[in-house]
Amino acid sequence: MADAERLVARVREYNPSSDSDLIRRAYLYGAEMHEGQWRRSGDPYITHPIAVATLLAEQNLDDATICTALLHDTIEDTRSTYGDVAERFGPEIADLVEGVTKLTKLQLTSTESKQAENLRKLFMAMSRDMRVILVKLADRLHNMRTIISMTPEGRERKARETMEIFAPLAGRIGMQWMREELEDLAFEVLNPTARASIIRRFIGLKREAGGVIEKIEADIKIELARIGITGEVQGRAKRPFSIWRKMEEKQVAFSRLSDIFGFRIIVETEAECYSALGAIHQRWKAIPGRFKDYISQPKSNGYRSIHTSVSGRDGKRVEVQIRTRAMHEVAETGVAAHWSYRDGERVENPFAVDPGKWVHDLTRQFDSAEDHAEFLEAVRLEMYSDKVFCFTPRGEVVKLPRGARPLDFAYAIHTRIGDRCVGAKVDSIRVPLSTKLRNGQSVEIITAEGERPRASWLELVETGRAKSAIRRSLREAESARLIRLGTELARVAFDSVGRRMTDKGLMTAARRMNLDSADDLLARLGSAEMPSRRVIEVLYPELLDEQSDVVDASAAIVGLEPDQTFRRAECCQPLPGERIVGITTAGKGVQIHTIDCATLVGVEGEPDRWVDLAWHSGTHPAVHTITFDLTISNDAGVLGRICTLIGTQKANISDLHFVEKRQDFYRVRIDADLRSAEHMHAVRLALEADEDVVSIERVRRDIRSPARAG
Template sequence: MDDGAIWLEDAERLIARVRSYNPRADIDRIRRAYAYGAAMHEGQFRHSGEPYITHPLAVAMILAEQQLDDATLITALLHDTIEDTKSTFGDVADQFGFEIAELVDGVTKLTKLQLTSTETKQAENFRKLFMAMSRDMRVILVKLADRLHNMRTIKAMRPDKQAQKARETMDIYAPLAGRMGMQWMREELEDHAFSVLNPEGRRSIIHRFATLRREAGDVVDKITRDIRIELDKAGIKGEVYGRAKRPFSIWRKMEEKNVGFSRLSDIYGFRVVVASEAECYSVMGAIHQRWRAVPGRFKDYISQPKSNGYRSIHTTVSGRDAKRVEVQIRTRAMHEVAETGVAAHWSYRDGERVENPFAVDPATWVRALTEQFDAADDHAEFLEAVKLEMYSDQVFCFTPKGEVVKLPKGATPLDFAYAIHTRIGERAVGAKVDTVRVPLWQKLRNGQSVEILTAEGQTPQASWLDLVTTGRAKSAIRKSLREADRDRFVRLGTELMRVAFDHVEKRMTDKAIGIAARALGVPSGEELLARVGSAELETRQVIAALFPGVTPRPADEIDARSAVVGLEPNQPFGRARCCQPLPGERIVGISYRGEGVQIHAIDCEALAQVEDQPERWIDLAWQSGNHPAVHAVTFDMTISNDAGVLGRICTLIGSQKANISDLKFLERRQDFYQVLIDVDLRSIEHFHAVRMALEAEANVAMIERVRDPALSP
């Protein structure tokens, strides 16, 4: 079969797709458009070596998947003829009518716009882009589909051209697709651009997903089945879809939250499509009854739709194996708008234009914007207004001098202060938003004017880390806290290491600390002590670097690997993080497929989640005898902020033959600290002895054992 026959076969596939949703389509006209485009592009080839006609065909197929009208598909087949062939506007108008010629000419003009040029030129070209969109939105639909196919085949281009196209896609076309309500296209455009701009980052995320799948199986299939079971119980008919989020979406969350992949929670997304609004709320109730809802992660876009017509219920729950998952719940009509956005205005079903009650015409938004600034000579003002509208996942705020500061959604005045300059952030004591005094933790909105109030002598507080969202602000605050607390951390680290050395019956010396620093790649012994004091390094890492063969466990102690009675030989098990059971406490095992058995205290609140699954419960008991101090328990303590208090607490814990394995500061105030201390213990009796010793310390205001059902597997 020659190439021409292959491309004709592709054209017939396009025809078949159009017939599937629009039996009344003018098939002969579409075939003529394909033949005309193939004749005009004869002898032209793409960077990949394929005949050029394959590109217009692919663009038309992308639009046919959105069930668009004949005129849009014909425009896609002809969109490069006026620009790249001998065909003219008049030729296209004679062959296919004035409407098609206008659309093809509009796409041609968009292609020629340099949207990444200098700011003045960029603003002017953006104005032209929006003017073209206001005349006929189908122009931008074809252009977006054109860009999507180019990004799907971008690897055939020169590396420098790939980078240019990827940046332009990430900055302009992807956000524009999102603003048009075509979220699926936005995500795919971003991911293709991400693969060019940061291939290592994308590969690392894909690798982590592959590792997760090997370790836990197909989580998406498991959770999808779980949701379907809950729908069946509630007597609701619906479709359930699940998927892992795209690599760039994961990367963006990691950057915005300044966390690693392992600390990111909702990396899976699920969608439930039902028949009515009432059923949407019934599904939400069924899901919340089955799984614990995550506070602050519920949005009802059905009662309060987005400006582009998007309607859906969003909720995040702590689902199977404590993995956070986002669930979107909507009706079929809402789903069609969510999937196709602006394309819904030209979509067909069974030969009829679809009238979707939830669709909002974005042309109204575009027309209002272009009319508002049509007469304006201030290019920068127009550009700012466009970006405020387009980049809805970002916040654009203004300094008192009118300069624009771009921040992620959820940013606060403190983020704003650090974005201007680290020195302003460090001295911030308050803020005025639109001339009104507001706290530093208030979330900023698009277009607000922000003034930061500063004071000499102000320094960053540890609590600020919870007030900011940008990596820049978090990094600057942490650095400042480290410098301010360095002396205290060195003292605390010294005490922690002294206790650790005593635990293995060794003597701590400056020489030993220096050798450990070199072994761990730390610049100096003092820096090592500071890192231990700030919980960046664990004492056990230092001991292991110096004495790899040393074990403090006496010969008569029970091996921690066989500490539990009632398991099958070599059956893997672990202590549940939610209750951290200790030898001497009554325990029960809960089996998890692929993860062995988790040991819970018999009074653990998390057991309520599996009380209707008795087949997973295993009767267990601790081995009788002398257990090693390897079972970590977390203490939540509030202590006085006085010199030497932390050192005394460490000494107290060490005197009870217990080891501190981790220490985190939750809050630092002028008069107190709140800290989480992980202490390795032997048994429940050992726990009571340590707790009693700490409660007797005058500088300990409060001490509690941390038990959190949300941490259950």
Template structure:
């Protein structure tokens, strides 16, 4: 830790042997004298803070004037020091920088919208004069966040929110990704400590169970690159807790479902080697479609250059790989600040470092003509908050949506009534499909019609929870009659399977037993798959719904288990009696059955001790084993009822229906039914295939369940 002038000078001399040591020592002495008698909330002498800020800038290898400004950045505001005195002692440039930081410190960036817009304008004005002002301010905020525990809880929350909303995005916009990540994580620690602790605990557990994944993959990558003759350094790391939390929120996934929580960087000696390294990685590991970006051929405006690729690594885990040269890496670490960095006593001539004057001019060009504070503020946010989309109504009202939002989300964000009546949209005056992704700054006009109602396909188009909830509610109301009719067909099929009829009295008894209001509610829930026909049947004739005593007891359905050993069918392949099976043992969880051809078995190839040679018990099994059929059928009256009848006549029980795609002439439905064995399912499939209204039929295996299976393995191994 830097505590003395000698420590700081030694740190600076390490990257800049030609540093003006005397001026840095003078600034150190002057700052210490001015802050004498002042203390921080922690009880430490106040001057430890400016020294720490100077050290952060020195770690970024910035010029002497930036480091001296850090030592003096609070003198004009909090001590008897004056602008003229600082100018006389350290020069006009340093005085201007210190004055600029002082003015930034006094800005209330978290105030009301009008005041906030005015202050943002002042912030950008200060940046346009000299970008080093904001570099010092960001380092000042970073050290304050590192030591925030000494503040009062309410002050901590205020500073953390301001950091998350303003300073972290600003650091990211300037290309200082490392600072953005640390600021976000420090703010996250304050704003949601329980979530952060939970993620850290999961990391520790994952490392204990799976070992050091980073070291293994890093070693593999180095070996592959060496074998291909590519000279490069490889570094791996786990992503920051806040980065993981944000992905969990955006993708609505649990920690175990996230795949790319590790990142790797390959630093090559030339641009040509970057692409050679990419070829090596893609030959060794499988590339993930849609997860590749080439910022070398198309750099970001802040100078960032790198190749980003996501690949499937060891044990099926996805990892992100960034490939760049050392010069690209320097810019990636410090962003626009690379313009002032020194090495061996001279300003670094990095060909990828952006000229800050041109960058600021480009960034603020669109703001110059904005007299309205609100418009200016939104223009700033468009630039700073890349994970949000700010779009406009025809009247100029700003609507904030998540990235990837569509006109459907926009319409529901205005009002549920507008969303439900939406029939089309214009973006920047041009008619576009409803699935169009809205971009920052676009103007969106919603076209409505009184007779319009929400369509089921909108659920796939919408991205916001508000829109999806409203669409589902409207669809449920609209489809109530259709669900009731479908429920009648399902009830008839289930009752006839046991030789009974679904009379009004029988259904009323079922509704009363299941504590529903009336028969219509029962049929609606049955038709919408909220309840299964087995539940309804069991509510009226529990003795008939029970398994026949002559059938194989489900508890002893599998041969080869140890006494008392339980089993479950794997959700990825859902094996049925009659299929060849193997068992995989899990500590404390019994045995999971997989079909012999299940793709997921490859996960356990190197763990033969966990495999069990099992088989289904001979004899007749009860029809309680679920499997899903994927049908594409004609969208004609009575077709679905006919399908349900055929399934009932085959002795299978329909447990769930899920419509996944609707077209004017055909629709696709997933039918989950309960079978006795594989032969019964195959017999039913032959019967259904013979139907002229069935266009396609296959056994369906849910990829989402496969992902759950992978997650379960990773958590158990």
């Protein structure tokens, strides 16, 4: 009971009107439920809820949160139920305990799809009551502080989850101190050698510097006193993981790393913040590019402070943060400031933001994400991002993550603006779309009707919103392209049997093939998932050739052993009527090449693999695919006419894709299913006769050594 009394006393220090009896009853109930349970360290289990509650009491949190901490494992690990907790402590605390229980059960480092779904659930729980995540973060912090008692596998799993999910989440909701400690504790598990090395070097640096932190603190206090400011000065060395991350980001050795010391100046008023900044810059030389004013442009989690870096005593680079006491409370506790007490009253901190706004915006923005990877990417971008603030030409502020570019700005304004973007001006100067934006810049987006996003834009954006919008537009454009191409292929197939393509016919074919719509059918034809001949088979089977002398495609070759299989070589795509030779390949049967195929050079020294073959006499079906490379005029209707020409020659187009697009011409490759070499020449002659066909070549690939014996 002594632990409970110490906790009660700690809460009453900041909240004299606290319901001490409620906290004692929560402790006693938790102790009763966990009786006989032990932690891996050998301590009674109740020591863990007490430690979590104490961590939250250090943040001056309300009674309901403290009680939730004491009870947070009862529903999950004991015979207690939601109804029991609600009956004894009320529905508010019962809901919080149940919320923490649900978070504990989520496997946040599972497979990608499962992780995405569980992160959605985590954010939904946070949006209902942020105190749930505050308890969970305190629970994770105590578990990480005592992680040594876990198995090596358990330590690594817990540390990785902490580093990937909980540490950045703590930072994103403003609890920077907790983020830093969680990161460092996880770092000690995941890379103990690197951490130990940094600590050794840091101890040596402190020995050489000889109390440099205390000396710089004294220097700052002198400068503040000189301008009549009484402020608190705090100096500290950065944590090992923070130093390691900076070494990794800048790719520098520890000996070349600067600003590993940080100092904080806490004053009473906003005006004193700027006065203190002037005094610091007057005494020491400011480092260019290292000044950030989060007072005039606060972060979205409510963080306000001035950051600057200067060359301090003995030329050592130090980082200085300047803020008021009210700003400091938000910087230290983040969203926890929303529930904190002082002298028995809820603190009305003017800098505290709506604690659920970020979570609500995130879940609303990405509820429509169509795949798990997209949602995870968006969450990670939002959780790890710092912010820059830019202005529209009208002076409106747009918040973006650090590293954002003009396209991010455009999509932040409106999806339509982003989709139609053709350029940007930053501070009235035209800049490339790859330009990274900086704080305070004015950005003007230049748009044009008919412009559409390109795949390359995905490399030019940082925000999840922009990436999602670009991907959605690309999917829509690709779908439309496939439908257009499928329409041409279907029309040629209908023409080849003397029938007219109609919407009704396409819908009938789609229904018979169990497809959702005619557009679905056309998209499959356009993507070569289905040959256009299949549509004719479904609608007009009686019109297809059923001649008795048609050669079975599976028995088209003469000269094979009874148990030998064959396949046409991709390099030369042999056709009936061309002289051929077979090359035996271990486990793959016989590969058929034209006699003049360049690939055969690679097997000239292996005559035992050569087989004399010939095509079966008779009419072969149009199932032998070859590839034409055409250069055609870029005029309306040309491609459709080309497809029609191929269809009138009783050939089926099985694939089509563009190799090159220019203002005056296209290069396109068409896969056509043909009967024979004679059929190919007929198709080629028909195409060469068209005035808009600049050139036509049969594609042959020089693939050396493709058919090894084994």
